[in-house]
Amino acid sequence: MEAEQSSPPPPPSAGDDCLVFKVNGERFEVPEIDPSTTLLEFLRSKTRFKSVKLGCGEGGCGACVVLLSKYDTVNKEVENFTVSSCLTLLCSINGCSVTTSEGLGNSKDGFHPIHQRFAGFHASQCGFCTPGMCMSLFSALANAEKTNQPQASPGFSKLTVSEAEKAIAGNLCRCTGYRPIADACKSFAADVDMEDLGINSFWNKGDKKEIRLSRLPSYNPKDHTCPYTEELEDEYKSTRLLNSEKVSWYSPVTIKGLQNLLHPDMVENGARIKLVVGNTGNGYYKETDIYGKYIDLRYIPELSMFRKHNSGIELGAALTISKVILYLKEKSKANEYSSGDLLFTKIADHMEKVASGFIRNSASLGGHKHETITMEEFLSRPPLEPKDVLLSVHVPFHEPTRIDGSVHTNSKLFFDTYRAAPRPLGNALPYLNAAFLADISCDRNGSLVNNIRLAFGAYGTKHATRARKIEEYLTGKILSLRVLDEAIKLVKGAVVSEEGTSYAAYRSSLAVGVLFEFLNSFSSVASAISAGSSEELSGSVLEGTAKSINDKISQTGRPPLLSSAKQVIQSSRDYYPVGEPMPKFGAAIQASGEAMYVDDIPSPPNCLHGAFICSTRPVARVKSISFKSNQPTDVISVKDIPREGENIGCMAMFGSEPLFADDLTRFAGDLIGFVVAESQKNANLAAKTALVEYDTEGLDPPILTVEEAVERSSFFDVPPYLYPQEVGDFSKGMAEADHKILSAKIKLGSQYYFYMETQTALAIPDEDNCMVVYSSIQCPEFAHRVIARCLGVPDHNVRVLTRRVGGGFWWKGTKSNAVATACALAAHKLRRPVRIYLDRKTDMIIAGGRHPMKITYSVGFKSDGKITALHLDILINAGVTADISPIMRVT
C-alpha cells in the first residue's frame, strides 16, 4: 500500500488531456473548456439536448437530473446513477455516458413507456420538471432489475410501489400536486394495485385489471435497459483519466500524486486549488471564486475504500453518500459485526434523508461537512483549508458499557437519529439533526441509563455539538417523568441557535421533542414490563423490545410516504368530450424533453445575455453603477429608452409601472440597470458584483408597512370598477347575529410565486425596426403593448411569442413584461439579439413578493355558523405607496 502511495502518477496515456464522454450515444471530445463549466451548461449550450432544465442551480429541484453511466473497473460492470447536472462539473464525467430524457425515447424514434405513461396519467402539466422526473424513475427501474428480488410479472418492474414513489423524491413539481406523477411511477411497480391508480387516458372506469394492463404502454425491463452503455464497456474498460493543463484539471491516482499537485512549487502564481468529488457543495455555498487548478479525488484508492478494523469501519472520504448507505445496509444485513448493525442501519437510514438520491449519488462523504457521523473533535475545529484533504471517516463499533470490566446485566445499546426538515424526503435543509446513543438496562425498577451520548446539529450553530451537561445528568439515572422533565429543561439551554437563525424557537422545541421521544420509549418499555409480565427479562426479550422500539419510532417518527387514495370523478356525457381524461397535447414531448421552452431556443448568432441590477435601497437616488473586473458589454438603464418611447415595464391593474427606476428607486428590488454580456454566466457575475452608489440625502424615509402608508396617506387609486359594493344591510346583519367579531385583523406576509422555470425572454431585432420577442409569459398581449410603448414603435412592429410557460401562477402574467421589455430595449439599442434566464435569487427579488396585505374584518354570525354580516378592509402594502381598498363588504 505504501509503495502504491509513493509511486508517481502514471504518465498520462494518449488522449488523457482531452475530455471525452457520450451524451445519448453521441461522442463528444472537448480539448479545452473552462473547468468550472457544469454538465448542465454544456448540455444546454453545446448540444441539442435541452430536456435538462435549470430550475434552481443548487441540486434542489431535480429538473436537471440525468443518468450517468460509468464503467466500474473494480466490479467490472457499468454503474448507472442519477446526478444533478447543474452541480456536476463537466470534467468529472470524463469517460462516462450521459443519458437524458431525449435519449430514452423521442418523437422520432418512439417514446419510452415512461414518457407515454407520464402523458397518459396527466403527470405533466407545465412540463418543466417532467424530463428530470422521468430520469429519476428510469434510473430506479434500471437499478431495480439488478437486485435479487424475484422477477415481476410480465409488463412490470421489480420495483415496489414504495420504491417507485421514492424514486422521484427530490424532483419538485409545482403544478400537479404529485398524485398523477406518483400514479405514473407506481404503474410500473411489481406490487401495484391498479385500482389505486388515478384517472388516466388508458382505461375506463370499471375496466378489468387485465384490460387495464393491456392498455398501459407496454414495458419490458429487458427491452428498456440503460442505453448507450455497450460501447462504454468496450471503450472505457481501462479507466480514462483526465489530466490536462489546458483545462487545469488533474486526476491523481495516489496520495503521493495528490501531494505533488498540492505542493506550493506546483501551484503557479498562487492559483487557488479546488478539490472535487461531486461538487454538490456548490449547491449550498454557491461560490463564485475562480480556481486555477481542479483536482479530482475520485481515483485515489485510499479515498474510496471501505475497510473493517477491529475497532470499527473506515470509509474513504471520497465515497459517495449513496455508496456508504449501500455498504452500511449490506453490512448490517449480513450481520457481519457482533454489534453495531443497528447503528449502521440507523446511520444509513438517516443518510437517506439527506438531500436527494441524485445528490447522494455524487456527493462525497467527506465533502459534506455537516454530516452527523463525523467526529466531534473534527467538527469543532475550524473548517478545512482548501488544500487539506480529508482521507476517511472512521465509524467505531459500540459495545455496551462495561462497569468494572463486565457488561451490565440486561444492558443494551439503543441508537437513533432524527432529522426535521420542511420535507421528509428530498432536498431540504434541516431545521435540526440529532443522533442519540444510549446504553440502557431495563428491569422492573425501570430503565437505567448506563451511558448516553446526545448530539445535536444543523440548528443554527457552526457545527454539531454534544449535549454533555444532559449526558452527565442522565448517566446513572433511572428514567422517570421528573428526570425527563429536567433533561428537557437542560436541552432548552443547550440547543440554542445563533442570532439571526430562522425559526430559532421551533428548532429548540424540536430538540426537546426528539429527546423526549427517544427517552420516553424506555420509560414505556419499563412500564410495560413492570405492569405485570412475569417473564424473565432475558437478553433476547430486551433485544426484541429494542427492535420494536426502533420500529415504533420508524412508524411514528416517519409516516409512510406511500400515499393511497381513491379518486372518483363523475363524468357526464352531456358535454362530451369535456371532462374526458384525454391526454394533453404535447405531454409526451414534455416528458421526453423535446418540448421547446424559451430558454431552449438556441441562441441566435451574436446573442447577448442580460442580468438585472436591482436596487438594495428603497427611495434612493442611484448616483453611479460601476464594475470591478467583470466589465459587461453594456448597461441599459432608463437613459436608453428612446425619445419616442416611454419608461414602462408593465401594465397592471392599478395602472402602468415603470421599467427602470427613474429619479428614485421605488423599493428595494426596483430595477436600476440591465447588464448585457457575452454569456449568462458573465452577465450574472457582473450584475452580482456591480457597485452601486446611492444617495438618500433629503429624501423621506421609505414606507415599509401598511400602517406607515396609512399614516402618510400614501394610497393607490382604486379604479371605479373595483370599488367595493355593499351587499345587504351590514347593521341589520350585525344586529341579527348571535355572535359578533366586531373588529379583527389578519396580516399576510409577502410570498414568492415559485415556478420551475424562472423568468426568461429572448428578443431578436428584425428588419425595419421590428422586434421579435419570445417570452415565458402568460399574457403575450400585455408584453406586446408594453414593448411597443417602451421602444416607441408601432404595435405591429412587435411580435411576442409564448411557446410554453414552465409554470406561471399569474406572476408570468405581470412580472414577465418587464423581463421581456428589458431584453427588447437592449436588443433595440445594440441591434443584437438579447436574452435572459433569471437566476433563482434574482427571480425571487424581481418576480417574488406579492404585496403584503392587512385585512381588517368584522363578522356577525349565527350559532349554526351562517354569516349574517361581513365587512373586509384589505390594505395592500407596496413599499412606498399603499392601497386602501375595501374590496368586499358582504352580508
Added chain:
Amino acid sequence: MEAEQSSPPPPPSAGDDCLVFKVNGERFEVPEIDPSTTLLEFLRSKTRFKSVKLGCGEGGCGACVVLLSKYDTVNKEVENFTVSSCLTLLCSINGCSVTTSEGLGNSKDGFHPIHQRFAGFHASQCGFCTPGMCMSLFSALANAEKTNQPQASPGFSKLTVSEAEKAIAGNLCRCTGYRPIADACKSFAADVDMEDLGINSFWNKGDKKEIRLSRLPSYNPKDHTCPYTEELEDEYKSTRLLNSEKVSWYSPVTIKGLQNLLHPDMVENGARIKLVVGNTGNGYYKETDIYGKYIDLRYIPELSMFRKHNSGIELGAALTISKVILYLKEKSKANEYSSGDLLFTKIADHMEKVASGFIRNSASLGGHKHETITMEEFLSRPPLEPKDVLLSVHVPFHEPTRIDGSVHTNSKLFFDTYRAAPRPLGNALPYLNAAFLADISCDRNGSLVNNIRLAFGAYGTKHATRARKIEEYLTGKILSLRVLDEAIKLVKGAVVSEEGTSYAAYRSSLAVGVLFEFLNSFSSVASAISAGSSEELSGSVLEGTAKSINDKISQTGRPPLLSSAKQVIQSSRDYYPVGEPMPKFGAAIQASGEAMYVDDIPSPPNCLHGAFICSTRPVARVKSISFKSNQPTDVISVKDIPREGENIGCMAMFGSEPLFADDLTRFAGDLIGFVVAESQKNANLAAKTALVEYDTEGLDPPILTVEEAVERSSFFDVPPYLYPQEVGDFSKGMAEADHKILSAKIKLGSQYYFYMETQTALAIPDEDNCMVVYSSIQCPEFAHRVIARCLGVPDHNVRVLTRRVGGGFWWKGTKSNAVATACALAAHKLRRPVRIYLDRKTDMIIAGGRHPMKITYSVGFKSDGKITALHLDILINAGVTADISPIMRVT
C-alpha cells in the same frame, strides 16, 4: 532606389500581425483567419451587415459592391472606391474602412437620400441588387465632389446625368429594366432634366420644377460625404501593413523583401504561394487551390509607379486599372507628349470597357493577362509561373514611320481599339478585342498605308496575336475596294477560334467587321478629298479628319449610353389608389440592405450547409459516391427518405417529380446526393470534387432531342384540362387565306432563368417532428406539401416561410421545392438546422434549363395580315421523355 530595394522589410510594428479594419464605423480585429476568406464571406457571416449580397461570386453582377476607404499616404488623403467584396480578400482591406448600404443610412438612424430616391422612383423591385446599386451611386457622388467641376445648384451633385447613368454600369438588375434605377441616379445630377425623370411617388404629373425639386428627399453633397473616414485619417496616417504568420499573409515593401519571401528557403514544405493585388482574377479562374502563403504586392513602390521615359511610359504592374485609366487620361489632357496622346486616350477608353468600375478599382494592370496593351512577345510566352512577378508594363510612344530617315508627306498615325461583348459597358467577357495602329498618308490618289499593326485577341486563342500576313499585304498599298476585299479574306483565315469556342463564326465575322470599319474610314476620307475639295492637305486638316474619324467611330461604334424617354401613364381615378405611384412597402429597407432574405437569416447554432451533387450522366446507375479529402459531414440521398415518406421534390403541372434519382438518373443534372458540411464553402468543395461512379451497362441510350423522343414514343401525359381546343374551322380558315404557310418549324433552345439571388433554403427542426423551412420560393404552399410528403409527416408539422424572393421568374415557384425539401430531409435525418445557398453554377444546372421546345405551325392569313387559320404543335423535350402537346389550335 536600389538601396531601398535591397533593404530588408521593416520589422512589423505593433499590431502588424493582426488584421484591423472598420465596417460602417465598427472596428474589427481579426488575429486569425483563413487567408482565402473574402470580404463578402466575412461581412455576411461575422457581421450584421447583410446588405452585401452574393450574386455571382465573380465580380460580374455588383450585388456585393461596397465602398472601401483607404488612406493614401502619398497623396495624404482618403481614397474612396468601390470593390466587389466577393473577390476582395479580407486581408487586403487591412487598415481600410468599409461602408455598406446599411452604413449610409437605415431604418433606425434614418435613410440616405439615395435609399429614399431608389424607393420613390420604384427602382427596387426584388431588392437583391439594390444595396450594391446604392453603393456604386454613392461612390460616384462622393468622388464627383472631388473634381474641379463647378459647384452644382443646391440639392444636386457635381455628377452629370451621363456619369450618373454610368455609375451603375456593372450592377445587374433583373427586375426593373433599369429605367427607374437610372432615374433615381439621374435625379442627383447637376444637369438633370426633371421632365425626363419617370413616374415616381414624389410629385404629380404637371408639377413645376421647383415643386418637384422640393419634393425630392433632400441631398446636400456636404452633408452626405463618405462616413467613417475621419478616424481612418487619424489611425492610419502611417500605412498599416499586415505581416502575419498566423494568417500566412505578407506585405513586402521592397523588391528585395518580396524576393526573400519567394525564396525557396522561406517557403515551408513547398507551400504554394499566391501573389495578390485585387484577387479579381479569381472571378474568372475560380480557383479552388489552397495556398500556403499570400503575398500582397501593393506596397512595393516599383510595382505602383508611373514613369515617363523618352521612349514611352512605364506603368507599375500592381497599379489598378482605374488608376492607369486616370493617369492616361490626365496625361493626354495635359498634352504632355508630343504624340501618342491619341493612343493613350484610346487605350484608356478601351480599358473603361473592361469589366466594371468596382472591378477596375482593385484589379491590377499586370494581373490581367488578357489586356491588349501588353506586348506580343510577352503574350506568346507561356503563362507566368506563380512565383514570377510582372513588375511593369511599358507603353512606347509612336511616331509616324520614317522612310529613308524622313517622315512621309502627310503621314499621320491612326489608332483605334474595338471590343465586342454582350454588353457595351459592365462586366461581360468579350467575343473579340482588336487594336489597330496605322500610319497613313492621304492625298488625291487615296490613302496609302505606310505601316500598319493589327492585333486581335479574346476570340478563342490562348493569347492575342498580330495578323502579320494582313499587315504585310496592306503595307505600301493604297486602300481600294479590292484591297479591302483581299484584306478581309485574309482576316477570315487569321482570326480562327480554337475548337470548342462558342460563337466561332460570329467572332470571325466581327474581326472582319472591325477591320473593315477601321480601313474604310480612310477610303472615305480619301474619296471625300478626291471628290472636289481644293484645299491643301495640310497636316492640320488631316489631323482634324483623323479626329473626326475617331469621333465618328465613337458615335457609331458606341451608341451613347444615355437613355432619354418620356413615359406617359394615364392614371384613372376610378380605382384610386390602384395605379397611383405609391412607394413599395419595404423599398427603403431593400435599398439600405436591411431587408431580410433567406440567406440573411443568421445561421442557427449547429447549422449545417448543403450542396448538391448532380449527375453528369443521363440514364445511368450511380454505383458509388466517394470523396477524396473533403469528407463532408454526411451525404443525403434517396436512401435517407423515411419509410413513411416519399421520393418527391416537386409537384408540377405534369405530376410530381422525384427529389433524388432513384435507380436511374433521369438526365444530366439530376440530383443524386446532397452533401452537408460545417460551412457552405466546404459543402460546395466536397460536392464539386466528389467522385461518382456510374454504370450504364444494358441501359438504353438517353433521349436527347425532341425527334428522338417522338421516335421512341416517349411522351408526357397531358392532363385533360390542358388538351388543346380547336377554335373555328381550320380547313375553312386555310381555304379563305390569301397566303399560307403550310408547315414550318421553330426550335427553341433551353434557357436559364437568371435571378440575382440563387436558390436558397434554411430548414430548422422544431419539436415533435416539426420542420420550419425558410425558402426563397414563390409558392410556399407547394413546398409545404412536398416537404410533408417527402418526410412522411402530417402537413401541419411543416411550416414554410417565404420572407422575400430575390428574383423568381417562376423558377422559384418550381425548382425551389427540391432545394427546400433536400434541406428539410437532411435536417430531419440529422436533427440539426441545414441550409443551402446555391453557387451560381449549380443553380444553372439545377434550376436552369426550361425544356427546349420545338414548334411546328401552319398559318393562313389575309393580305392585310389577319390570321384566318393557325395550328401549333408544341413539343417539349425533357431529356428522357418528351411531351407532345398541341397546346393551341387557333383559327
